[in-house]
Amino acid sequence: MKAAIYARYSSENQSEKSIDDQVRVCRNYCNEHEITVSNGHIFIDEALSGSLVNRPGLQALDKAAENKEFEAVLVDDLSRLSRSNHQMLTLVLKFNYYQVKLISVSDGIISDDENSKLGIQMRGLINELYLDDLRKKTSRGLEGQKLRGFSAGENVYGYCTKPVGELRLNKKGQAKYDGMVHKINPEEAEIVKRIFKEFADNSSIHKIATHLNEDKTPTKKNMRGGWNVSTLSRILKNEKYLGKWNWRKTKNVRDPMTGKKKAIPRPEKERVPIFREDLIIIDKETWEKVKKRQQDLQGTWPVSKKKKAFYPQKSYVHTSPNHLLSGLMRCNTCGGAIVLMSGKGTGYYGCYNAGRKTCNNTLLIPRKRIEEIIIKELKENLLTTENLEYVYKNVEKIAAEGFNEVPELVKKKNAQYEKIQQEIQNYLNFIKLGNVSKAVSEALTEAEKNSDELKQEVGSLEFQKENSFKVPPKEWIKHRLENLRETLNKNTVSSSLALKELLGPISLEPILTKENDFYQLFSGDEKNFKPYCVAHSKIRTLALLDDERKGSNWLQWRRR
The missing domain is CATH 1.10.287 (Helix Hairpins)
Known part of the structure; x- marks a missing residue:
């Protein structure tokens, strides 16, 4: 009988030997019961919680089981599949549907046994209770760190952290301190003050974002696309700049179907107020001006339920590329990503920030045509x-x-x-x-x-x-x-990554003339400047052409 093995450990603080031990236990069982496992059918998830649904190793296991690549799945115990009883039972039902047997070695459970249902239910309940207890202990530990003045993991623009206390080695031989404390980052703090001042002086959030991007002002994590409305809105609402580092304001709840987290407010009695005078960046007068203007704007401009006409498709939020050119092109005006926009047929590529009104580059490129040009040139x-x-x-x-x-x-x-x-x-x-x-x-x-x-x-x-x-x-x-x-x-994912490696980032620069708007595309190393193709446009939706004789005003896509 062919089988697969799934192993997981949940924290970076746990030993990676846990994976090897789980695989060893499962292999020993296979040897005793004449079960065959190839190296290609060992699926692992490292440092990932059992409460998460979208684990890469688990998803690959599910896909392989659906494709009938093996007849059984072995785990050290059922908690490796999931700590959530609901998720674990869902996986068991899916394996039954695929006609794949589930074997939990340490639990002594085989899914096709008559008495396995009760054992699976009991183990699932125990694992979920363990997860609830772990959450409470983790929350208590973080609260203790917070009350002692240490960071509990917050990463806020305008601040940085420094280690304090005694240096020691943990179980993995890594240097650790007693904790990390926040301090003001002078450069970022000046940017925060600028944002609050400009907004208080009646600048729009869109305009502030545009100015920051034009000045090449770095974001906290050098986010792709630079500054945008969402980031600035969060900064303008953050009470930490007033010194209010309150704890337990919200709690995370997880959608049982999608596994996504959502923050919801806690009752007032559960919150822990903490004031840090040494971390004040914004004075009360400026804060009050900003709050008053936000309230005035909210009353004047109610939020519309309709989507904007110029709005990107949802494909840009995925971590893996869905199209050949995903993640390959950048807007030379603001530095933001060129993403697939809504439109007829296969769609058009355009600047993501233009949809948020933080970039004035509203030119669009037909997806099908630009892919044809790139592939044609590559093939030649x-x-x-x-x-x-x-x-x-x-x-x-x-x-x-x-x-x-x-x-x-x-x-x-x-x-x-x-x-x-x-x-x-x-x-x-x-x-x-x-x-x-x-x-x-x-x-x-x-x-x-x-x-x-x-x-x-x-x-x-x-x-x-x-x-x-x-x-x-x-x-x-x-x-x-x-x-x-x-x-x-x-294989769109592998192909897109290969094109990105081969071509490097392509920068799209609109060239404005009296008659037409153009795009000029650049790719790769500046030393080897070489014309690639041309295109002609009489309207904002560009019709890319690969023959320069078809128009006097044309767009050059260059590789350099």
Whole structure:
């Protein structure tokens, strides 16, 4: 019987050895019961809570089970699938529908046994009660840190954190302090004051965002797209700039169907007021002016229930690209992302910030046409004799990474090796501070021993990788390149990432003239300036052309 193994640990503070232990327990069970598990059917989620629905490893397991790639799924215990009783029972029902048996080794539960239903229900209830208890303990711990003046994880624009207290090593050999405390970031604090002052002086939020983007003012996390209305609205509502770092104002509840969190207000009696005079950035007079103007605007301009006509599709919120050019193009006016907009047919690409009225670049590009031009140009360049030879020389390495199971193990071992190297460095830094003890010396020796063993394992696996795959014939490679569009569309995510790596970011710059509006596109390295294609536009929706003779006013897409 073919089977798959699923393993998970929930916190970065837990040992990664937990994954190996779970897999070992499941493999031992397989050996005792003549069950076969290939390396390709071991699914893991590292440092992810069991309450989350959208775990990459769990989603891959679900997809493989639906495709009938195995007949059973093994877990160390049912809590590895989910701590939520509802989610866990849903997964059990899905596996039953797929006709895939679920085996929980430590619980002694097999889903197709007659008496398994009661056992599954009981384990699910126990796991959910454990999760509730863990939430309460975590909340108490964070509240204690907060009352002692330490940070509880807040990342607010205008502030930064610094470590305080005694330096010590945790169980993983990482240097840790007693806690982190907030302090004012002078550069960011000036930006916060500017935002409040401009809004109090009757500037609109849209206008403030536009000015900040034009000045290339950095955001807290250097967000893609720069400053926008949502970010500025949150800043203008944040009482922390008044020194009010209140605790337990809201609590998170999770949608049982989607797994998404939502913050809801707590009752007044549950809130913990905390005042930090040393963290005041905005004076009360400015704050009151801002609040009064917000109230006046809210009364004058009620929120419309209708969506804006010029509004991006929802595809831009996904973490993985849905289209070939997803994440590849940028607006040269504001630095924001060029995303797929609503429109007829396959849609149009345009500046995301223009939809939020924080950028004046409202030009649109037909998606289908720009994809055709890019693929046509790529194909012509790839099918030269020189490039075909280059592709052939490199395809063995690429194919081996895609089809051989060994590279994934190499990657995992390399990651373990790098972490041990960091652990060794932490020990050495700890010793340099004068903290020499027998326990530290023994731990350092053990870490160095593990490092040497992992280095040998990686070397052995690298040898297996280089000698376990044969290169496909040149005819096959050429055929795939000739059908480039079909090849790229088979896996949009991988293809989009490959195009991004190959072309680099493409910057779209509108060129305004008396007659027409144009786009000028740039890509890659400035040293190799080369015309790519041209386009002509008499209206704001650009009709991209690849023949410069079709118009005197044309758009150049250049790769540099």
